[in-house]
Amino acid sequence: MQTSKAFQEAYGFKLGDDVNICAAGAEVTTVESVILRDITPKLGTSDIPALDDENRAGWEWYLKEESLCRAEVIFAGMTFKNVTLTGPKRTFVIDFINAVLPELQLVNIAGIDQALKKLNDFLGNFHDVFPFPRQQKSCAVLLHGGHGYGKTFLIDQIISTGWGKVHRVKRDMKPPAIRTLFKDAKVSQPSIIVIDNLENLVSKEDSISESITEVLEEELDALVGGHSNPRTLPQVLVIGATLNANRIPMSLRRLRRFNEDILLPIPDSAARKAILKSLSPPLNPADPVDTLEKLGERTHAYTAEDLQKLLNKAYEIAMIARRGKSEAEAPESLYLEQDHIEQALLLVRPTAMHDITLQPPSVKWDEIGGQENVKEALRQAVETPLLHPERMARLGGAAKKGILLYGPPGCSKTLSAQAMATEVGFNFFAVKGAELLNMYVGESERSVREIFARARAASPSIIFFDEVDAIGGKRASGGRNNGVNVLTTLLNEMDGIETLKGVMVLAATNQPQALDAALLRPGRFDQLIYVAPPDLAGREAILRVKQRKMDMADDVDIPLLAQLTEGYSGAEVVSICQTAIDKVLKKCDQTGLELQLQMDDFKEAVTTVKKQITPEMVQ
Incomplete structure (x- = not known):
């Protein structure tokens, strides 16, 4: 050569x-x-x-x-x-x-206005002469955000400008290969170095990751430090992408390295509307003009990728529906109908709700008999601050961070939390305190932090800690180091270096006296709602709800049955109904007849199901 x-x-x-x-x-x-x-x-x-x-x-x-x-x-x-x-x-x-290079600027990307401006400001450095002699700049920018937030999409958009040759740092590259790649990029200026999933290269505690970190530090320093003109940048753009910027060593976040970082947030309502409009789905002209506006409001926690998946699923549903029609029945133009979108919403969940999150059963308030005071207290504490924050701000108020439901077992604490999430349409994260303590040491704390991080990303959302006393017990009780660590993590998350904007924490316990006092201070679980055993009207309401789905004979006296269940919890009243059903099913098997539930069946069930609530529990 x-x-x-x-x-x-x-x-x-x-x-x-x-x-x-x-x-x-x-x-x-x-x-x-x-x-x-x-x-x-x-x-x-x-x-x-x-x-x-x-x-x-x-x-x-x-x-x-x-x-x-x-x-x-x-x-x-x-x-x-x-x-x-x-x-x-x-x-x-x-x-x-x-x-004379192609302009290194990105335009017409919906839903990330602030992040896009910050990125374009950084990219503009490659065309500028810096006016200040001591001004230190870097060739590297770090994009970070969750799955589907748009990191890879932005990288692809930068590459599509044709500004320079692309060099990709791959996961299996060894330090010498990375050095060679940087050298090639400098020779072939203008060039773009892409390091996707940067945390996979540098976050492991082993010698290879440490060596790669050192190589990246040296090469990034050399890009700027070895450039002949201190007033300009070499024409080598380095783009790193990671799910979590905290997993990148601080040594890589210094000046001349990945000092510039851009967070891609989860789209809010306005951003989701802009993204949906940019995707231009073929809606039926007969549908309301605000169809996409309403869809943007409903898709809490959906990322841009989630919204694309949602529309793709709706397209698939529309195509399948068309296949079942004859040529005469099938319309000439295929549109997305409202029904296609509704079906897709049932099938496509937002990325932030995968893995450790649990959707609640669909429970409506009218399916919970009685407890009207609890329902009203939850509506006031949850709906108004999260659904109408502007009203709260105007009056100078602040939303409560935590609400504690306490009372005897079986009195609808968990059902009330589920109904609250269902009625307001929020994302719901359900966690049993005892299950957290069954993990390996350190895993419990990590899970708590991850739940809060996902809830913030999926806001508006509700985190529900059932049996919170399992992790929030008094620290003086001794012998529960793991529980103490989890409690400390929970307190730190609720106090929040990061704000809990759009996130409400609900918890339930049968033993409020066992909770650590620190949990009940202002800014934590500062509203306590007592969920009492149902009174006479409450028990009758529970029986009326059950009656809707039960084949009862005319002799069943609901008010009398409510009196007979004095002192029973709501769950025990439901258990009485199920016990009566089991007895009638057994009679049906024995006689071969389709029998109805009689009053005597319920009376017998009342004597079978024992009360679990003691006087001490309601003191």
């Missing part, structure tokens, strides 16, 4: 060196301006003075006409030796080339 002497000298190649030559992958661009530096005095010829202002203009013209214009290709570091004009021969090196 033959190369020009100028090329060899610029990049330090010597005869016998092993050199990897590869195609640049991009067209040679037109030059707009070139900065050359006279290095003659630095070559040891001390008797030759530096260029003065009087001769500078003549040298500029001569270098342009006789040196630059005669070269087919020029590159940073290229040297013109022993150039003669007047006086002694001089040597010049090309410090910087301002090529």
